[in-house]
Amino acid sequence: MVKKEFKAESKRLLEMMINSIYTQKEIFLRELISNSSDAIDKIYYRALTDESISFDSDNYFVKIDIDKENRLLTITDTGIGMTKEELEANLGTIAKSGSLAFKTENELKDGHDIIGQFGVGFYSAFMVADHVTVTSRALDSGEAYVWRSNGADGYTIEEATKESVGTTIELKIKENTEDESYDEFLEEYRIQSIIKKYSDFIRYPIKMDVTNRNLKEGTEDEWEEFTEEKTINSLVPIWRKNKSELKDEDYENFYQEKHYGFDKPLTHLHISVDGAIRYQSILFIPESMPFDYYSKEYEKGLELYSNGVLIMNKCADLLPDYFSFVKGMVDSEDLSLNISREILQHDRQLKMIAKNIKNKIKSQLQSLLKNEREKYEKFYEAFGRQLKFGMYNDFGANKDELKDLVMFYSSKEKKLVTLAEYVERMPEEQKYIYYASGDSIERIDKMPQTEMVTDKGFEILYFTDDVDEFAIKMLMNYQEKEFKSVSSGDLGLDSEDTQESDEKDEQEYQELFTEMNKLLDSKVKEVRASKRLRTHPVCFATDGEVTIEMEKILQAMPDNQNVKAEKILEINTEHEVFQSLVQAFGQDKEKLNLYTNLLYNQALLIEGLPLQDPVQFTNDMCKVMV
Ligand SMILES: Nc1ncnc2c1ncn2[C@@H]1O[C@H](COP(=O)(O)OP(=O)(O)OP(=O)(O)O)[C@@H](O)[C@H]1O
Numbered sequence: 001m002v003k004k005e006f007k008a009e010s011k012r013l014l015e016m017m018i019n020s021i022y023t024q025k026e027i028f029l030r031e032l033i034s035n036s037s038d039a040i041d042k043i044y045y046r047a048l049t050d051e052s053i054s055f056d057s058d059n060y061f062v063k064i065d066i067d068k069e070n071r072l073l074t075i076t077d078t079g080i081g082m083t084k085e086e087l088e089a090n091l092g093t094i095a096k097s098g099s100l101a102f103k104t105e106n107e108l109k110d111g112h113d114i115i116g117q118f119g120v121g122f123y124s125a126f127m128v129a130d131h132v133t134v135t136s137r138a139l140d141s142g143e144a145y146v147w148r149s150n151g152a153d154g155y156t157i158e159e160a161t162k163e164s165v166g167t168t169i170e171l172k173i174k175e176n177t178e179d180e181s182y183d184e185f186l187e188e189y190r191i192q193s194i195i196k197k198y199s200d201f202i203r204y205p206i207k208m209d210v211t212n213r214n215l216k217e218g219t220e221d222e223w224e225e226f227t228e229e230k231t232i233n234s235l236v237p238i239w240r241k242n243k244s245e246l247k248d249e250d251y252e253n254f255y256q257e258k259h260y261g262f263d264k265p266l267t268h269l270h271i272s273v274d275g276a277i278r279y280q281s282i283l284f285i286p287e288s289m290p291f292d293y294y295s296k297e298y299e300k301g302l303e304l305y306s307n308g309v310l311i312m313n314k315c316a317d318l319l320p321d322y323f324s325f326v327k328g329m330v331d332s333e334d335l336s337l338n339i340s341r342e343i344l345q346h347d348r349q350l351k352m353i354a355k356n357i358k359n360k361i362k363s364q365l366q367s368l369l370k371n372e373r374e375k376y377e378k379f380y381e382a383f384g385r386q387l388k389f390g391m392y393n394d395f396g397a398n399k400d401e402l403k404d405l406v407m408f409y410s411s412k413e414k415k416l417v418t419l420a421e422y423v424e425r426m427p428e429e430q431k432y433i434y435y436a437s438g439d440s441i442e443r444i445d446k447m448p449q450t451e452m453v454t455d456k457g458f459e460i461l462y463f464t465d466d467v468d469e470f471a472i473k474m475l476m477n478y479q480e481k482e483f484k485s486v487s488s489g490d491l492g493l494d495s496e497d498t499q500e501s502d503e504k505d506e507q508e509y510q511e512l513f514t515e516m517n518k519l520l521d522s523k524v525k526e527v528r529a530s531k532r533l534r535t536h537p538v539c540f541a542t543d544g545e546v547t548i549e550m551e552k553i554l555q556a557m558p559d560n561q562n563v564k565a566e567k568i569l570e571i572n573t574e575h576e577v578f579q580s581l582v583q584a585f586g587q588d589k590e591k592l593n594l595y596t597n598l599l600y601n602q603a604l605l606i607e608g609l610p611l612q613d614p615v616q617f618t619n620d621m622c623k624v625m626v
Pocket residue numbers: 031035036039077079080081082090091095118119120121122123167259
């Protein structure tokens with residue numbers, strides 16, 4: 001008999017399992033029972049289209065046996081079984097290769113083990129067993145095979161005998177060590193409670209021989225023990241249960257058992273609709289962002305059941321993209337079992353369910369925002385970006401759906417605020433919703449362009465995500481208040497007085513500004529006196545639709561069309577530096593050139609834009625110093 005090695009990645013995962021310090025070793029049973037239930041589901045499916053198979057529910061179950069003496073725990077199912085090739089393919093390698101890399105990385109980071117919150121499935125058996133034997137006979141096959149492994153150095157597959165179709169997994173439970181007890185996994189009550197905890201909703205009976213006591217006939221205090229086969233699980237799927245019967249913990253267990261995420265859910269929704277459409281659904285909003293959320297690998301979608309039978313793992317049509325973080329399932333008796341993907345896309349019922357679900361998620365988020373702010377902020381930290389993308393995508397088709405859910409950091413409140421909260425606080429004389437864009441809150445705090453708006457006592461929203469400005473441009477206004485960047489040419493702040501004096505400034509210094517613009521060789525659209533600067537000497541303003549932050553993002557795109565913001569160099573005429581400019585203009589053109597270039601480069605630096613000629617800039621600085 002040839003012993004085969006595990007594939008490299010499986011081997012590493014196995015080593016981690018065997019040496020795991022994971023405290024919840026008990027989840028191995030959930031994993032194995034879940035596999036058994038899937039295997040029975042597969043027969044159920046086949047029976048739907050294959051008349052030669054009859055599905056008599058009495059014949060389909062999972063059976064757990066405990067043999068304390070020999071330290072054996074056995075899980076038997078009457079599912080579809082595995083052929084020799086399937087044993088090799090399914091148990092010799094790890095299906096989800098991406099997950100391992102993530103696991104090791106995270107363990108290093110957090111210093112604790114997160115095995116078990118993953119879909120590592122079958123391999124978790126090695127957390128409690130030092131030998132695992134899988135005997136299986138596939139449907140349509142007269143032959144049975146046995147797969148054996150002690151985890152560490154590979155596995156063997158041999159022919160075996162098995163009378164009926166299905167799979168038996170025998171675990172040789174580890175001996176106790178100084179630190180850990182494994183005996184508990186051979187205790188009836190313990191196994192029963194693990195089944196209840198994690199697998200209660202499994203649709204097929206999970207049977208076990210349970211020891212009971214009876215009063216001996218004819219006696220009053222003598223007991224006799226007897227065993228009887230009992231079904232441990234309640235068989236009712238959690239989504240069919242009454243909400244009042246369920247605790248948060250039950251939902252959390254369901255989330256974990258289903259491998260919806262590696263975290264705990266932040267919140268859940270249990271929906272039961274009985275009307276023009278009929279469906280039940282359990283939805284979760286995860287607490288943290290999945291590691292692959294913004295990668296190509298991430299697939300949105302909900303599990304779709306037709307009357308209790310899983311018909312699709314990830315039904316994408318049930319969720320809009322902007323809620324792609326939602327996990328969960330939908331069960332509807334109105335959907336046909338053997339419906340194809342193509343038909344499903346056009347199914348009226350499904351469309352109605354999707355719309356209904358979208359509204360429920362939205363109201364759940366609104367209610368979190370209103371009643372559990374902290375939780376909502378946590379959610380927003382993880383998935384806020386997705387909502388903002390949702391406002392921008394599809395030419396803004398969903399902007400109204402989402403505008404009340406987005407938040408931005410506020411200069412006044414020093415925390416995230418909603419647009420409604422901002423508008424409500426706006427003083428009467430404030431015409432616009434002001435925002436400033438930059439890489440970080442700290443950076444925006446120091447932006448010269450914010451001075452005037454802040455001086456007026458107006459609140460500014462900070463846009464630190466690349467999508468922010470694009471989303472807001474799509475929205476255009478909120479409660480009829482337009483958005484205005486603090487860098488925009490006209491801030492809409494001017495009172496009559498300042499306007500007059502500004503115009504005076506403009507005229508007085510027009511020649512100087514024209515000269516400066518000439519010296520800058522049309523790198524800016526205009527040089528002018530600033531109405532917004534208070535203490536800083538210089539900044540950029542922009543004209544038109546494209547702001548400097550947008551220019552940065554667009555320039556970073558691979559197929560950028562070289563879109564540029566129309567920059568205006570604004571000079572603070574109240575600043576001492578301005579006097580130097582005026583003097584140089586009258587007396588020393590070379591100096592004026594030097595100062596103009598320095599100020600232009602300073603404005604670039606403030607915006608975080610690259611200097612066109614850093615060497616020239618430093619040389620210029622030196623000239624000023626000597
Ligand atoms: N009792 C069983 N009967 C039939 N096939 C099984 C059984 N247990 C495991 N398998 C097969 O082995 C494969 C690997 O199982 P494993 O538990 O490692 O991962 P999974 O079930 O595919 O994923 P996950 O546990 O993450 O949902 C399964 O997909 C299934 O094809």
